[in-house]
Amino acid sequence: MVVPAAGERFLDLAAGTGAFSRALHAAQPAVRIVAADFCVPILRRMPAGVAHRIGSDALRLPFRAGAFDGFVVAFGVRNFADPARALAELRRVLRPSGRGLILEFMRPERSWFGAAYRLYLGLWVPFLGGLCSGSFGAYRHLTRTVRSFFTRDEFVSLLAGAGFSVVARREMTAGAATAFLVQKDS
Ligand SMILES: C[S@@+](CC[C@H](N)C(=O)[O-])C[C@H]1O[C@@H](n2cnc3c(N)ncnc32)[C@H](O)[C@@H]1O
Numbered sequence: 218m219v220v221p222a223a224g225e226r227f228l229d230l231a232a233g234t235g236a237f238s239r240a241l242h243a244a245q246p247a248v249r250i251v252a253a254d255f256c257v258p259i260l261r262r263m264p265a266g267v268a269h270r271i272g273s274d275a276l277r278l279p280f281r282a283g284a285f286d287g288f289v290v291a292f293g294v295r296n297f298a299d300p301a302r303a304l305a306e307l308r309r310v311l312r313p314s315g316r317g318l319i320l321e322f323m324r325p326e327r328s329w330f331g332a333a334y335r336l337y338l339g340l341w342v343p344f345l346g347g348l349c350s351g352s353f354g355a356y357r358h359l360t361r362t363v364r365s366f367f368t369r370d371e372f373v374s375l376l377a378g379a380g381f382s383v384v385a386r387r388e389m390t391a392g393a394a395t396a397f398l399v400q401k402d403s
Pocket residue numbers: 230231232233234235236237253254255256259273274275276290291292293296297298
């Protein structure tokens with residue numbers, strides 16, 4: 218949904234171990250990527266040479282206005298203490314008409330799948346995730362934040378309020394995750 222052009226500057230916010238920095242780099246090796254996350258130890262796990270890594274808080278980005286041609290935020294917005302403020306920061310650091318991709322867990326709408334998904338999210342995710350990772354708290358956090366996050370329509374309103382138009386939207390796994398391709402309004 219978002220393929221950078223050679224020489225463009227992209228921000229991977231809440232980059233974690235850099236899965237999306239690597240995807241951007243694979244799509245366009247000549248893109249200049251800044252990977253930002255407020256957890257510096259996780260950034261260190263990113264392979265060297267893919268992105269310039271910077272420890273920073275999404276709510277107070279240390280970049281000048283218009284610094285980036287595009288951004289990606291994958292499974293990050295749901296974790297921000299103040300998503301509206303983070304979106305305002307993303308808008309500030311994006312150049313006019315710049316674009317961004319936000320990928321986030323959402324709740325499926327179809328009733329039969331929704332019921333199965335609620336069971337999966339409430340029981341399997343914390344249990345199996347906790348068992349495999351050894352961190353039950355992390356997977357309880359995942360369930361809690363997915364349950365309390367915006368609906369798709371609420372999130373589109375939040376994006377509009379922050380000065381972004383949704384150019385394209387793609388639902389995956391019957392809506393368990395949704396990608397929003399957005400453009401900065403002029
Ligand atoms: C679920 S991980 C996603 C990582 C990566 N984008 C991916 O998809 O693999 C969420 C990341 O958001 C980061 N994060 C949460 N709140 C943040 C904030 N306010 N500022 C910067 N990073 C934040 C966490 O440190 C964590 O690495």
